[in-house]
Every structure is written in structure tokens, then in C-alpha cells.
Amino acid sequence: MEKAKEPFKFVTRLHLTELTGLKASTLQEMVRILREVPGSCIYHHTHRFLQQHQHISPEPPNDFAYWVTSILVEEDLGERLASIDVVQFTSIRQLREKIIKTIANFLQTHPSASKRFAEAGDEFYFVKSVSFIIPTKYEATSLVEFKDILRKITPDSIYFHIFESRLRLDKKENDFSNWLEQVLQEKELAGQIARLDPYTHTMEELREAIIRLVEKRITSNGKN
Amino acid sequence: MAKIDDYIPITGQSIIDDLRLLAEKLQGKVVQTINSTAVGGGVAEILNQMVPLLQELGVDTHWDLIKGGMEFFDVTKKFHNALHGRTGNITQRDFDIFMETSQRNVEEVNIYGDIVFIHDPQPIGLIKKKSGNKWIWRCHVDVSSPDKKVWQYLNEFISQYDAAVFSAPSFSPILPIRQFLISPSIDPLSDKNRELPAETIKAVQDKYGIELDKPIISQISRFDRLKDPVGVIDAYRLVKKYIDCQLILAGGTASDDPEGIEVFEEVKEQAKDDPDIHILMMPHNNIEVNALQRLSTVILQKSLKEGFGLTVAEALWKSKPVVASNVGGIPLQIKHKYSGLLCHSVEGAAFAIKQLLNNPGYAKKLGESGREHIKNNYLLTRHLKEYMLLFLSLYHGEDVVYL
Incomplete structure (x- = not known):
């Protein structure tokens, strides 16, 4: 049995939502506040849906798109914001710039959008995520162990290794792909997992998709 | 009383494992939680569930009460209404009464917690006793548009705390x-929410003389003007023009709410002698509440203001279609047309009720989505987790914390 030199140590990430007291009622206000708020705010509003709707995603995949579409009724801009391909960004800074640019460009080409405003109570409330990263008892030293543990860990743990570690801790790739490539020399499998678009899956679908890829690899070369 | 492992069949093992991990990180800390009433209302209900579970997890948690009195609770009820934006006649004498009772509690309440967790405005003045420990003020009230005078008065106290907690971003x-966002929760194993045998439900039905020959619209909530029970009767009457239905308005009052009986009488007066309106005063009988919710065809929560509106979560947990006002924490629980219907007026509520009564398939779908949403986000286990994270956050200022 081939054992990894370094085990994959699963951690879990639990989060608390911190309020800022900041709110926007127009697109101009939104752009101004977006420039000022901490990166944890941008992170929260682009990832909250993943955690809150683990079974199904009834909302556009970020809070900005939801507010622009359902409150300001700017469906065109809402669609542009919803379709920002978060997986292409490796830092919150880049993601923030993209969101700001998308809204600012829209305001330039659609001046009437600047007149839209949210009624009292319907404003956009900026909040941020505080993450607590905790080691779990699970460690994998082979593909089989890795697959077995993937079945047991919480959605929060998968969430951390796929989304948060990559984007919030400024790593270039998700933790699973990093370990598979660098420690187990499983470059192809690492690439397949990296190419999954995690933002279009629910957490349970994502878990199953990763397990299927790992199982396929185990079967194909009898590796364990 | 349920044990922590009893929740595993509902949440899965791993969620409970996470709670144990967090509890370990709080070893050595004493948590002292303080409010003004042991029974009645959402706060006491949540604490009755949370405190024993925190203790079982190994978090050294204690629950103390302040002492009030009629005059004091009259003032705090006025504060409560003012925080909800109802401008009342609050006098200097009211502030004096509040301060005098607060001072007496400062002298009498023993503070021993490393973390002192204060709920709502009644005990807020205890902050005078802060000395090197951590203090949290937990606001259960909708303060999105508070009366400025009362808010400024309370703000003097709040700003001395280490952290504040609100139930919705708009507050x-x-x-x-x-300041942190922590929504309240329901306990799926409590008498109010657990599955009930058919004979228990039937016994409650018989006790209150309810026939099942017509669809049942219900609002089960405290008798409080902010819950708009009169508006509920108006909405029912608009529906009744087209659909032969019945209405149950049931609830109790809290010991720190002196207005309850008055509102109950107003509601009875409004119902007049309509035999299809059942107005039930049933103080703190959770199994009866549970049974009435399960007997309902559509559940209504037509609040004018709402700290959170846990009755919505209770109804959704039972897969019931819900019509509720778009206020306070309710839109967090209901995504319009996905897990229930939101309304802004008596007419809107009536229209939504008619839609649900006339389309049982749609009503069923909304109820099922609602239950799933509550399961993922508003159960007691999530609440326990966030309270422990809140306690830990007092010792860590950063946005990414390695424990």
C-alpha cells in the first residue's frame, strides 16, 4: 500500500457573521462602501449562499446580484453580477475589483440606474464572515483513506478546503488538489478536481463529485 | 429534556462532533447568562433549551434572573415598544424607575462569569459591574427603526459592552x-416541535371543540399588538367571503408583558360571536401549540414588528405553508414563493391565504422547502454552535481564527 509522506489533515471551518452597521440604498452607495469594507465582507456576500442553501440554491450565487435583481429590479446588472466567475479569481482583492467595475461600468452605460433606490428596510446590509479553523481527528495517507474520510466529514470541512483556503488564504489552488498533486503525485486527479466548478454545485453534490473522481482513479490503477 | 446525542438522527453525527470540539475550546470559562424572566416569551424558551445543552457539552454555564416588579416591567414594555418604533409617552419618571431598579440589581445580583451574557434591555444596567471579564449584550428586539430617545439612553450602556448580538442584519x-448576527432557533425535540401521536392531536382538537370540516387558518403567538391579532381577524374575514374556513388565534402572555390580557380582551371583542373564530388563551402549553399547528391548513404570522418570529420556523418545521409579514427576521426564514409567502398588509395576507387554500399542491411544496431551510439554518444545534463561537470571538479579534 502506497502511503503519503505527508498526510492530508482535514480541518473544519465554522463561521460567525459579524455586522458592520453599513448599508447601501443605491448603486453609487454600494460602490462607495464596497471600496471601504474589509475583504471578509466581500467574501461573505459572495459565499453565503453556499452554506445557507446546502440542499438547493434558489438565489443567485451572490448577495449583490440578489439585491440588485430583487430590490432595485435591475435584472441586467443582476445577471452580470450573478455570472461573475468566482473560481477564476485567486484573491479577494481581484474579486472586489471585478464587482466594483461591473457596477461602475453599468452605471456609466445606464445612467438611469443611478436613480434607483431601496426603500427603508430593503437596503443592502454589509456583513462579514469571521472564520474559526479547527483541526479534526481525520488524516488521510492514501487515496482510499482520503475517499473514506470525504464521506464522513462535515460540509463545513469540504467548504473550507475547496473554497475558503483557496480564496481567503490566497492559495492558488484548492487544498485537495494541492495535496494530491504535490504529495501523492496524482496530477491528473488533482486537475480534474480543480476543474470542477464548485460554485454551481450544492455542497453534497460537490462531495459526491469529488468522491466519484477519486473512486474512478482508485479503480483505474488498483491504487490504495 | 433532550440530550445532545438525541439530535444526531436529525442533524447527523458530524454536526454534534463540531459542537464537542468547540466546547473543549471553552474549558475553564464560566458563562453567566442573565435575563428577566424564566418563563414566557422566546428568550426564556431558548435559554431553557440552551443552558442544559451547553452544560452537557461541558461549557460551565449558569442562568440568573434580575428582579423587576410591576412598575419596572411597565417601563421595560414601553422601552420594548419604543425600540420597535412605536413612539409612546416615555417620561423622565420612567427612566428614573428603570435606573432605580437597575441599581438595585447591580447591588443584589452576583456576577461571577468570565463571560456575562445579558439578554434584552431589562438587565442592561448590570454592565456597571464590569471588571476585567467579557460582557455581551444580546438584543432580541427589532431595532431597525427605534425611538431615538430610548435608543440613545440604552446606547450609553451598550457601548460599554464588549460585543452586541442582533437577530437580523437590518437591526x-x-x-x-x-456586533454579531445570530438568529434564534427552534428545538426540534421540544414538546412544541417534536412529532406527536395522532391521539394527542385528536385530544387537543376535542378539548377546544375544533371540527375539521373546514380548512383551518391559525396564528399561534402571544397576545400582543405587535403581532396584529386584529389584522389577522380582518384577513380571515376577507378570505371567508370566498372560502368557508375557520380561524384559530391562540397564545399566552409573558410575565414581563403587562399588556397581554388587555389585548386578549380586544381580540375577543373584535371576533364578536363568529362561531368559526376560536380564540384560545393557553399559557405555556407547548404540546397544545404543537397540536394546533399540526391541525392547521395554513399558518399565519401577521406581525407588525418582529424580533425574529420563531413561530414561523416552528410552522415550517412541521412542513406547513406559511403566510407571514415581511418584517424583522421573517424574510430570513421565508424566501417569498419558495419557502412561504410574505405579505405587507391585511389584503396581501388574505390574498396569499386564498392562493394556498385553493392550491394544495403549491402549499405542500412551499411547506416542504420551508422545512428543509429550517433544518439547515434554524435548529438549536446551529444556535449552540454560534453561541460558542461568539464566546470564543471575545478572545480573538481577527477575521480568520485558528483554534
């Missing part, structure tokens, strides 16, 4: 201290 003011 968040600008504060000089950290």
Missing part, C-alpha cells in the same frame, strides 16, 4: 463595539 446600528 444592525453603527456601534463602537463588535
Whole structure:
């Protein structure tokens, strides 16, 4: 049995939502506040849906798109914001710039959008995520162990290794792909997992998709 | 009383494992939680569930009460209404009464917690006893548009705390201290929410003389003007023009709410002698509440203001279609047309009720989505987790914390 030199140590990430007291009622206000708020705010509003709707995603995949579409009724801009391909960004800074640019460009080409405003109570409330990263008892030293543990860990743990570690801790790739490539020399499998678009899956679908890829690899070369 | 492992069949093992991990990180800390009433209302209900579970997890948690009295609770009820934006006649004498009772509690209440967790405005003045320990103010009230005079008065106390907690983002003011969003929760194993045998439900039905020959619209909530029970009767009457239905308005009052009986009488007067309106005063009988919710065809929560509106979560947990006002924490629980229907007026509520009564398939789908949403986000286990994270956050200022 081939054992990894370094085990994959699963951690879990639990989060608390911190309020800022900041709110926007127009697109101009939104752009101004977006420039000022901490990166944890941008992170929260682009990832909250993943955690809150683990079974199904009834909302556009970020809070900005939801507010622009359902409150300001700017469906065109809402669609542009919803379709920002978060997986292409490796830092919150880049993601923030993209969101700001998308809204600012829209305001330039659609001046009437600047007149839209949210009624009292319907404003956009900026909040941020505080993450607590905790080691779990699970460690994998082979593909089989890795697959077995993937079945047991919480959605929060998968969430951390796929989304948060990559984007919030400024790593270039998700933790699973990093370990598979660098420690187990499983470059192809690492690439397949990296190419999954995690933002279009629910957490349970994502878990199953990763397990299927790992199982396929185990079967194909009898590796364990 | 349920044990922590009893929740595993509902949440899965791993969620409970996470709670144990967090509890370990709080070893050595004493948590002292303080409010003004042991029974009645959402706060006491949540604490009755949370405190024993925190203790079982190994978090050294204690629950103390302040002492009030009729005059004091009259004032705090006025504060409560003022925080909800109802401008009342609050006099200097009211502030004096509040301060006198607060001072007496400062002298009498023993503070021993490393973390002192204060709920709502009644005990807020205890902050005078802060000395090197951590203090949290937990606001259960909708303060999105508070009366300025009362808010400024309370703000003097709030700004001395280490952190504040609100139930919805729209309640968040600008504060000089950290503030967190923690929604309340329901306990799926409590008498109010657990599955009930058919004979128990039937017994409650018989006790109150309810026939099942017509669809049942219900609002089960405290008799409080902010819950708009009169508006509920108006909405029912608009529906009744087209659909032969019955209405149950049931609830109790809290010991710190002196207005309850008065509102109950008003509601009875409004119902007149309509035999299809059942107005039931049933103080703190959770199994009866549970049974009435399960007997209902559509559940209504037509609040004018709402701290959170846990009755919505209770109804959704039972897969019931819900019509509720778009206020306070309710839109967090209901995504319009996905897990229930939101309304803004008596007419809107009536229209939504008619839609649900006339389309049972749609009503069923909304109820099922609602239950799933509550399961993922509003059960007691999530609440326990966030309270422990809140306690830990007092010792860590950063946005990414390695424990």
C-alpha cells in the first residue's frame, strides 16, 4: 500500500457573521462602501449562499446580484453580477475589483440606474464572515483513506478546503488538489478536481463529485 | 429534556462532533447568562433549551434572573415598544424607575462569569459591574427603526459592552463595539416541535371543540399588538367571503408583558360571536401549540414588528405553508414563493391565504422547502454552535481564527 509522506489533515471551518452597521440604498452607495469594507465582507456576500442553501440554491450565487435583481429590479446588472466567475479569481482583492467595475461600468452605460433606490428596510446590509479553523481527528495517507474520510466529514470541512483556503488564504489552488498533486503525485486527479466548478454545485453534490473522481482513479490503477 | 446525542438522527453525527470540539475550546470559562424572566416569551424558551445543552457539552454555564416588579416591567414594555418604533409617552419618571431598579440589581445580583451574557434591555444596567471579564449584550428586539430617545439612553450602556448580538442584519446600528448576527432557533425535540401521536392531536382538537370540516387558518403567538391579532381577524374575514374556513388565534402572555390580557380582551371583542373564530388563551402549553399547528391548513404570522418570529420556523418545521409579514427576521426564514409567502398588509395576507387554500399542491411544496431551510439554518444545534463561537470571538479579534 502506497502511503503519503505527508498526510492530508482535514480541518473544519465554522463561521460567525459579524455586522458592520453599513448599508447601501443605491448603486453609487454600494460602490462607495464596497471600496471601504474589509475583504471578509466581500467574501461573505459572495459565499453565503453556499452554506445557507446546502440542499438547493434558489438565489443567485451572490448577495449583490440578489439585491440588485430583487430590490432595485435591475435584472441586467443582476445577471452580470450573478455570472461573475468566482473560481477564476485567486484573491479577494481581484474579486472586489471585478464587482466594483461591473457596477461602475453599468452605471456609466445606464445612467438611469443611478436613480434607483431601496426603500427603508430593503437596503443592502454589509456583513462579514469571521472564520474559526479547527483541526479534526481525520488524516488521510492514501487515496482510499482520503475517499473514506470525504464521506464522513462535515460540509463545513469540504467548504473550507475547496473554497475558503483557496480564496481567503490566497492559495492558488484548492487544498485537495494541492495535496494530491504535490504529495501523492496524482496530477491528473488533482486537475480534474480543480476543474470542477464548485460554485454551481450544492455542497453534497460537490462531495459526491469529488468522491466519484477519486473512486474512478482508485479503480483505474488498483491504487490504495 | 433532550440530550445532545438525541439530535444526531436529525442533524447527523458530524454536526454534534463540531459542537464537542468547540466546547473543549471553552474549558475553564464560566458563562453567566442573565435575563428577566424564566418563563414566557422566546428568550426564556431558548435559554431553557440552551443552558442544559451547553452544560452537557461541558461549557460551565449558569442562568440568573434580575428582579423587576410591576412598575419596572411597565417601563421595560414601553422601552420594548419604543425600540420597535412605536413612539409612546416615555417620561423622565420612567427612566428614573428603570435606573432605580437597575441599581438595585447591580447591588443584589452576583456576577461571577468570565463571560456575562445579558439578554434584552431589562438587565442592561448590570454592565456597571464590569471588571476585567467579557460582557455581551444580546438584543432580541427589532431595532431597525427605534425611538431615538430610548435608543440613545440604552446606547450609553451598550457601548460599554464588549460585543452586541442582533437577530437580523437590518437591526444592525453603527456601534463602537463588535456586533454579531445570530438568529434564534427552534428545538426540534421540544414538546412544541417534536412529532406527536395522532391521539394527542385528536385530544387537543376535542378539548377546544375544533371540527375539521373546514380548512383551518391559525396564528399561534402571544397576545400582543405587535403581532396584529386584529389584522389577522380582518384577513380571515376577507378570505371567508370566498372560502368557508375557520380561524384559530391562540397564545399566552409573558410575565414581563403587562399588556397581554388587555389585548386578549380586544381580540375577543373584535371576533364578536363568529362561531368559526376560536380564540384560545393557553399559557405555556407547548404540546397544545404543537397540536394546533399540526391541525392547521395554513399558518399565519401577521406581525407588525418582529424580533425574529420563531413561530414561523416552528410552522415550517412541521412542513406547513406559511403566510407571514415581511418584517424583522421573517424574510430570513421565508424566501417569498419558495419557502412561504410574505405579505405587507391585511389584503396581501388574505390574498396569499386564498392562493394556498385553493392550491394544495403549491402549499405542500412551499411547506416542504420551508422545512428543509429550517433544518439547515434554524435548529438549536446551529444556535449552540454560534453561541460558542461568539464566546470564543471575545478572545480573538481577527477575521480568520485558528483554534
